[in-house]
Amino acid sequence: MLMGIESWIALGAQKIIFPIQSASADTVLILKEYERIGIVHLRKWPKWPLLSDVNPNGLVLSRGIEESHVNCLHFVKPFAEMVVFTDIDDMLMPLDPMRIHSGVNIEILRSLFREHPNAGSLLFEHRDFVPPETAPGELYQSLADFNFSFLHQTRWKTKCKIWRMKTRVVVNASRVDSVNMHETGIHRFGYSQVRVPCRRAHFYHLRHSFKNIALNEWPIKLDLLQYKLEQQWQLRLNFNFTKIATETKLTRSSFESFADFDNCMIAINEEHWSLRVSRCLTPHVCYSRMAR
Numbered sequence: 001m002l003m004g005i006e007s008w009i010a011l012g013a014q015k016i017i018f019p020i021q022s023a024s025a026d027t028v029l030i031l032k033e034y035e036r037i038g039i040v041h042l043r044k045w046p047k048w049p050l051l052s053d054v055n056p057n058g059l060v061l062s063r064g065i066e067e068s069h070v071n072c073l074h075f076v077k078p079f080a081e082m083v084v085f086t087d088i089d090d091m092l093m094p095l096d097p098m099r100i101h102s103g104v105n106i107e108i109l110r111s112l113f114r115e116h117p118n119a120g121s122l123l124f125e126h127r128d129f130v131p132p133e134t135a136p137g138e139l140y141q142s143l144a145d146f147n148f149s150f151l152h153q154t155r156w157k158t159k160c161k162i163w164r165m166k167t168r169v170v171v172n173a174s175r176v177d178s179v180n181m182h183e184t185g186i187h188r189f190g191y192s193q194v195r196v197p198c199r200r201a202h203f204y205h206l207r208h209s210f211k212n213i214a215l216n217e218w219p220i221k222l223d224l225l226q227y228k229l230e231q232q233w234q235l236r237l238n239f240n241f242t243k244i245a246t247e248t249k250l251t252r253s254s255f256e257s258f259a260d261f262d263n264c265m266i267a268i269n270e271e272h273w274s275l276r277v278s279r280c281l282t283p284h285v286c287y288s289r290m291a292r
Helices: 002-011 025-036 056-076 104-115 149-153 223-240 243-247 258-274 284-291
Strands: 016-020 040-044 082-085 090-093 119-129 167-172 192-195 202-206
Touching: 002 016, 002 090, 002 104, 002 223, 016 025, 016 056, 025 040, 025 243, 040 056, 056 082, 082 104, 090 104, 090 167, 104 119, 149 223
Parallel strands: 016 040, 119 192, 119 202
Antiparallel strands: 082 167, 090 202, 119 167
16 A cells, blocks of 8 residues: 555655545554645545345445445546546556656656547556565564565566456546546547557556566566655655654554465456456455355
8 A cells, every 4th residue: 555655646646535445443544644644535435235246346346446436536526637546556657667757657648648639538457566575574563664675676567468357547537427447437528438558558566466477577677666765755754644653563464365365366367268257356256255
């Protein structure tokens, strides 16, 4: 989450809207700090009741995320020119991350909208990149201990492939009236959705994985991003966040389930290609199945 927020702000985002159904105490603590300094806006979103659906993803995605995205779109229309609908672990960056600079995301998006004057929305693919495994002794105790050193050891991302999954949407707020994270819905008359080729621009997905699925696919160097985020983070700790927030001991993340998570996702992808399930099936299903 910290990687996502700090990256989006460093590369051009001016406000990040979080619709929250449920979150851990540590997550809320961090988000409240960002909200206090004006970077994040938190919006409570009701948890949907469990009905008879056998696919929990249908409850989380179809009845939760999509409605919250449409609601968010109309919430930001009065003040936003462009709106990105994405997971917090997906970041838009140049194909060569060593060419990043402040505001580069705005430049990329405006260039694409100029190239496609009738575009109401842009549909992007995303490419996975996996940070090196964290040793137990390296887990962070508090925000003051956190750093972005893992980016220095991140060397690969998955290469562009022709497929129809894992998409993210950017809209011109004045040209669309409905949206979700994977597709744009209703466009104003005269505008349409444009799919952006992966070779032109794509999102980077910080994948939670036990193994590096991107190994030997597409080399990347994230040293410049690490440098910029480290500088920005130190300013955040020194001048923005409260002492209580930076020194509070955080609950350690668990990495034990990553191998099971990977195996579950492999099984779900096999189902995808057999067309027996929706293409929008997400990892929520994995955690649900493992808990049974």
